[in-house]
Amino acid sequence: MDSRKDYRAPLSQQPLTIEKPTDLTAIGGTITVEINEKKVVVPLGTTILDACKMAGISIPTLCHHEDLCIAGVCRICVVEVEGMRTLQASCAFPITAPIKIKTSTSMVRKARRHIIDLMLSEHYGECYSCVRNGNCELQTLAKEYGVDNYTFGHVEKPRYEVDRSSYSVIRDMSKCILCKRCVRTCIDLQEVGVLESIGRGDATHISTFLEKPLSDVICINCGQCINRCPTAALRANDPSDEIWRAIDDPKKHVVIQTAPSPRAAICEEFGMEAGTSLTQELNTALKRIGFDKVFDTNFTADLTIIEEGTELVIRLYKALVGKDASVSLPQFTSCSPGWVKYLEHYYPEYLDNLSSAKSPQQMFGSLIKTFYAEKNGVDPADIVSVALMPCSAKKFECNRPEMVDSGYKDVDYGLTTREMAKMIKEAGINLPEMPKSHFDNPFGEASGAGLIFGATGGVMEAAIRTIVEFITGAKAEDVFANANVLDVRGFEGIKYMEIPLGDTFGPVPGLISHLVPNWDWLKGATLKVAVAHGTANAKKVMDDIKAGGKFSECHFIEFMACPGGCLGGGGQPIPTTPEIREKRAKAIYAEDESLELRKSHENPNVIKLYEEFLTEGPCSHLSHKLLHTHYLKRGKYII
Amino acid sequence: MVKTKREGSVIFSEYKRGEAIKAALEKKREDILLELRESKVKGRGGAGFPTATKWMVVAASTAEIKYVICNADEGEPGTFKDRVLLVDYPELVFDGMVVAGYTIGASRGIVYLRGEYEYIRKPLEDYLESMRKDNLLGKNILGKEGFDFDISIRMGSGAYVCGEETALIESLEGNRGEARNKPPYPVNTGFFGRPTVVNNVETLAAVSHIVVKGGDWFRQHGTDKSTGSKLFSISGDCELPGVYELPWGTKLSELLTLVGAKNTKAIQVGGASGICLNKTQFDRTLAYEDAATGGSIMIFNGSRNMVHILKNFMEFFVEESCGQCTPCRIGNVKLLEGVKMIESGEYTFDYIEKLMELGRTMQVSSKCGLGQSSPNPFISILENFKDEIFNGNGGYNG
Amino acid sequence: MLILEKNAMTEEIEKLVEKYGPERSSLLPILQDIQRDHKSIPDFAQQEVARLLDIHPVEVFSVISFYSFLNTEPKGKFIVRLCQTITCDIKGKERIAQAIERELGISFGETTKDNKYTLEFANCLGMCDQGPAMLINDMVYANLTPEKAVKILKGVK
Known part of the structure; x- marks a missing residue:
């Protein structure tokens, strides 16, 4: 019996099986097609949609998304192919013969208009009251095709109850047009498997296992579905009204921390080309909106490196010197709340491998309401702590019941890039025109290492810069050209790197000298690390570890729930495509290189924090109380 | 189950179990394909694709694993001839599958039987078992070294759309019966991505006769373009x-x-x-x-109400559409609404004309044959019975 | 579900998976067997099938919801499916439906209180030359009259 274990989704949703030849000069490698009577040469197997793009002809799409496999279900992209009785979905038609294509015949135009009319007849999207007003693909198409009335009627009442059960994602299926992008995102791209088509015929709709609310199923809150939804059927749980209320309340001391990825992407919300960091403009804008203090999450990213790095050193020392078999290796990063929840559900037996260090957001949360409150004489009860994040899972994370180590809710609100942009616009501020300003103290300065947390491989690179200096005593710049650890960068799904530690070591830095006496026990050792982004890739790594494969030999693995890492997060501007992710990454790495301070352990504020507040050093009692956490064995069963 | 003997010139003509397999195994594969081409036999399921062409593509493929699938998901309202064939003439169908397996180089055949026919499953399983005993299935069939072929039965579960060949394959693979994008066709990328011949029950029965009696004989029946x-x-x-x-x-x-x-x-x-x-x-x-x-x-x-008939058809499609593509999922709902408007007399000619246009769009823009053909009754009934529906007695005439 | 019931269910599904193979393509045969024996596919069974085939529970639920003959809600011991397609319709389906409804005291779409009968309409059963027709579980009955239909129904064991 044949099987198809490697395919998870139906074949209709798989990439085309016709292989594109890599050598275009080979006979038959290319093919000449006629598009609207213009000849175009394309590689064999190119879809009509891509061929049209190459010829500068735009074809409307809805169910198509560059990150996802083909569906061919919305039918908006149909074109005429000479000799074929029916119209063909251009996104799903691989060119294997010299066909003649027409993209704007009366039949095509009529069909597209009909399809839009049909969608509008069932789409309960009252544009004025819709969060995607102005950035809705259906709305755009309706405009392009001159829809000025509802030909086939219009739903008068919402057909489904809105599911607001999740801290992160709101599902409003009355707005769904069944493009199934969310299904393909959830099952194929992320391998989480929350959403699928339910029912048949006119009763078909997207839903969860047994139609349960999102909070009751295995949703990891990554929000990738939101980023790919063409309408507002999926949207983030927006806390901006509560935040405005806090800002308007003179008794409240409202502080915000900003993560690196939103800063590299928020420009897109203001009509700018992707890839421009507006970090310092944003600082000014946030102050003008009314935030009392603006802090840099990179500061706690640096802190994370110290805590997580120390934890790794302790684990290695215990395992290698103490021969302690109970030590779990490889150590997994814990900054991505989507990943953490994924592991809690799917691999709960590996929770001990997860670093107990909190994510930078939550570290900041507990420091603000303890260290900062004390230092500045503010009553922590009056502090409202907001986190600007590229992430929808951060909304869930700050609501985890254990995240109250300061004695209060450590972080009050997680705000996405999109919601922040909306608040800025609401305040009448044109962000790109803002003057630049710096972050506020006492967390004002942060390193480039903290900054690159935003890109896949960034946490690992930051950790490597610090660990290599800690252990070998050499400068990271002398080990890696310009301190850039290129092997862990880039968008390859899974990255692997070996770092031979050699046998010349430096002294153990004072910060951790009470934990390990020297480095001699690492003589000749090779540090093995890996990086995976997108939970589908995480699953591959985890299954390999389970099977005792190459990744089980690793010491440290960075996992990010979202493709591309945080810069591709579920709270980032829509659309997010491979090209846009690349530009955001470029902006982040460029900013890192422009900084003088590029290593977490050199951050003077971090050093000061350990001198003044966490005096017992990293992974000590107080640091464990405030900066570390524990996890929940959730498992896969849904009750 | 009692078998009924019927009369007919081709399908119901004289045939002995295993005859076609015997005849085929004596021939070269290419000759069987040529014979089929000579016969000009076309698919009996409705689409009418030349069977020889289908088989040739799969036979020409160098893939190691190929499949023969018998489409017995007879769900089209008003058709039951496949049930009759399977009950009364299983030898024709199964022999045809073995011939297909031999010709295209497949070793596995699957009958996709609609769930409504569960009660004929057991007799069919028994029949397959008897074929195995007689070496008409199994290893080295009838002594032909290296030709192994077996047939299994898989049940549908009440979904009309699974009669569409790619939806059928999806269903076999354990998925919702949602049609795939074509191209690629099942002959290239079929069951488990392998080259696959999907034939209607009756087509396979016809093949059994053709292999024994020849393409010329078959062509003598029917018309020039529709042989047999x-x-x-x-x-x-x-x-x-x-x-x-x-x-x-x-x-x-x-x-x-x-x-x-x-x-x-x-x-x-x-x-x-x-x-x-x-x-x-x-x-x-x-x-x-x-x-x-x-x-x-x-x-x-003359006593039947055409609007009532049309409504019954459209209700059928609204329910049986797989629901993945826009024109079929929503289009059929709109057409049904239109029929109800006619029924209650609350329509405008202008809107009915818009629905006719929508129907024509569905015919060309739906993803699979279901949505491409579901507007047929709407368009043809409203056109061919226009007078009695709109100008007569609301669908009745004497 | 009680733990004992759960364990029995798990064991049963493990056997089915062994019989059909742990691939996704075994999903329908497995679900069909569970449906036949339990008249529905309970929540827990769906999750167990998903676990053993290494797919997501929602995918199992999605497939069940697609096929008319699979269901997640419990149904009666005898599922009566009366053909509603046009040829059975014009041969008197409606009168038969009414007769059955009167006799059982429930409407189509419902299950009797004693969980013996569930009434449903089905699309074409392929008995168009002998309509009206109905299925009771796997068995087909044709050339129905209201009287005959009720008699058959009362006689099933």
Whole structure:
């Protein structure tokens, strides 16, 4: 019996099986097609949609998304192919013969208009009251095709109850047009498997296992579905009204921390080309909106490196010197709340491998309401702590019941890039025109290492810069050209790197000298690390570890729930495509290189924090109380 | 189960179990393909694709694993001839599958039997077992070294769309029966991504006869473009409903006489997804080139309400659409709403014309055959029975 | 579900998976067997099938919801499916439906209180020449009259 274990989704949703030849000069490698009577040469197997793009002809799409496999279900992209009785979905038609294509015949135009009319007849999207007003693909198409009335009627009442059960994602299926992008995102791209088509015929709709609310199923809150939804059927749980209320309340001391990825992407919300960091403009804008203090999450990213790095050193020392078999290796990063929840559900037996260090957001949360409150004489009860994040899972994370180590809710609100942009616009501020300003103290300065947390491989690179200096005593710049650890960068799904530690070591830095006496026990050792982004890739790594494969030999693995890492997060501007992710990454790495301070352990504020507040050093009692956490064995069963 | 002997010139003609397998194994594979091409036999399920072409593509593939699938998901309203074939003539169907396996180089055949026919599963399993005993299935069939082939039965679970070949394959693979994008076709990328021949029950039965009696013999029946004969499932208002084998080219009026239909007002040719013809069209012939059908012929006499009939068809499609593509999922709902408007008299001619246009869009823009043909009854009934529906007595005429 | 019931269910599904193979393509045969024996596919069974085939529970639920003959809600011991397609319709389906409804005291779409009968409409059963027709579980009955239909129904064991 044949099987198809490697395919998870139906074949209709798989990439085309016709292989594109890599050598275009080979006979038959290319093919000449006629598009609207213009000849175009394309590689064999190119879809009509891509061929049209190459010829500068735009074809409307809805169910198509560059990150996802083909569906061919919305039918908006149909074109005429000479000799074929029916119209063909251009996104799903691989060119294997010299066909003649027409993209704007009366039949095509009529069909597209009909399809839009049909969608509008069932789409309960009252544009004025819709969060995607102005950035809705259906709305755009309706405009392009001159829809000025509802030909086939219009739903008068919402057909489904809105599911607001999740801290992160709101599902409003009355707005769904069944493009199934969310299904393909959830099952194929992320391998989480929350959403699928339910029912048949006119009763078909997207839903969860047994139609349960999102909070009751295995949703990891990554929000990738939101980023790919063409309408507002999926949207983030927006806390901006509560935040405005806090800002308007003179008794409240409202502080915000900003993560690196939103800063590299928020420009897109203001009509700018992707890839421009507006970090310092944003600082000014946030102050003008009314935030009392603006802090840099990179500061706690640096802190994370110290805590997580120390934890790794302790684990290695215990395992290698103490021969302690109970030590779990490889150590997994814990900054991505989507990943953490994924592991809690799917691999709960590996929770001990997860670093107990909190994510930078939550570290900041507990420091603000303890260290900062004390230092500045503010009553922590009056502090409202907001986190600007590229992430929808951060909304869930700050609501985890254990995240109250300061004695209060450590972080009050997680705000996405999109919601922040909306608040800025609401305040009448044109962000790109803002003057630049710096972050506020006492967390004002942060390193480039903290900054690159935003890109896949960034946490690992930051950790490597610090660990290599800690252990070998050499400068990271002398080990890696310009301190850039290129092997862990880039968008390859899974990255692997070996770092031979050699046998010349430096002294153990004072910060951790009470934990390990020297480095001699690492003589000749090779540090093995890996990086995976997108939970589908995480699953591959985890299954390999389970099977005792190459990744089980690793010491440290960075996992990010979202493709591309945080810069591709579920709270980032829509659309997010491979090209846009690349530009955001470029902006982040460029900013890192422009900084003088590029290593977490050199951050003077971090050093000061350990001198003044966490005096017992990293992974000590107080640091464990405030900066570390524990996890929940959730498992896969849904009750 | 009691087997009924029937009469007919091709399908129901004399045939002994295993004959086709024996004949095929004595031939070279290419010769079987040539014989099929000579016969000009086309798919009996309704689409009418030349069977030889289908087989040749798969036979030419160098893939190691290939599949033969017998499409027994007979769900088209008004058709039941596959059930009759499977109950009364299983040898024709299964021998045809073995011949297909031999010709294209497959070693596994699957019958996708609709869930509604669960009660004939056991007799079919027993029949397969007897074939295994006689070495008509299994290893080195009839002593032919290296030719292994076996057939298993898989059940559907009540989904009309699974009769569409790619939806059927999806269903076999454990998925929702949602049609795939074509190209690639199952002959290239079929079951588990392997080259796959999917044939209707009746096509495979015809193949068994062709292999034994030759393409020339087959071609002597029927018309030039529609060779052989066809099983018609006759139901509705007539005295003698049932399965009839008639040569292609038979006039509808001849058929009406044969089955004892009186006062006939309408004939639905091709099932719910077919077209509805009025009296002035009864001299049309049953053939791929004229009134094509996978076998379903439903007869309605003067007492029937055409709007009621149309509503029944459209309700069927609203429910049975797989729901993945926009034109079919929502389009059928709109057409049904239109029929209800006509029924209640709350329509405008302008809106009905818009729905007719929508129907024509569905015919060309739906993803699979279901949505491409579901507007057929809407368009043909409203066109061919316009007078009685809009100008007469709301769908009735005397 | 009680733990004992759960364990029995798990064991049963493990056997089915062994019989059909742990691939996704075994999903329908497995679900069909569970449906036949339990008249529905309970929540827990869906999750167990998903676990053993290494797919997501929602995918199992999605497939069940697609096929008319699979269901997640419990149904009666005898599922009666009366053909509603046009040829059975014009031969008197409606009168048969009414007769059955009167006799059992429930409407189509419902299950009797004693969980013996569930009434449903089905699309074409392929008995168009002998309509009206109905299925009771796997068995087909044709050429129905209201009287005959009720008699058959009362007689099933």
